[in-house]
Ligand SMILES: Nc1nc2c(c(=O)[nH]1)N=C([C@H](O)[C@H](O)COP(=O)(O)OP(=O)(O)OP(=O)(O)O)CN2
């Protein structure tokens with residue numbers, strides 16, 4: 522089994538709906554995303570011979586996904602009133618509406634699924650919300 526690993530990061534704002542502590546308030550993190558691609562065998566031909574895949578393609582994909590979220594306000598759909606969203610947009614804030622509570626767990630799965638949609642074969646995504654706290658998504 523071979524595995525490639527790359528990482529990127531994004532600085533964003535969020536809050537957790539229905540949270541029982543300070544995280545229900547608007548705050549920010551520098552989320553660090555560490556992504557892994559697995560393969561049982563290396564490619565056998567052409568430019569990717571003896572590679573799982575080109576690091577360049579891999580890192581650009583993960584960076585591009587992180588870039589989409591960077592310096593935006595991550596908002597769980599339905600968690601703010603439409604008027605509030607309209608006001609924030611009117612003020613020029615960049616909003617990213619997501620169909621899930623913005624936990625590290627869900628963000629890890631989101632990256633995993635977006636990578637799959639880009640044609641990559643991720644084995645695992647780690648999402649660090651702080652340097653010490655990380656959620657890992659690895660499908661069974
Ligand atoms: N399992 C999870 N638990 C929590 C998540 C999460 O995504 N998954 N997220 C949060 C909040 O986003 C919160 O911002 C994290 O707060 P905290 O752990 O307190 O982190 P701090 O950086 O504020 O750490 P301090 O030690 O208080 O400085 C909560 N839980």
Ligand SMILES: [Zn+2]
Nearest residue numbers: 535544548550
């Ligand atoms: Zn938080």
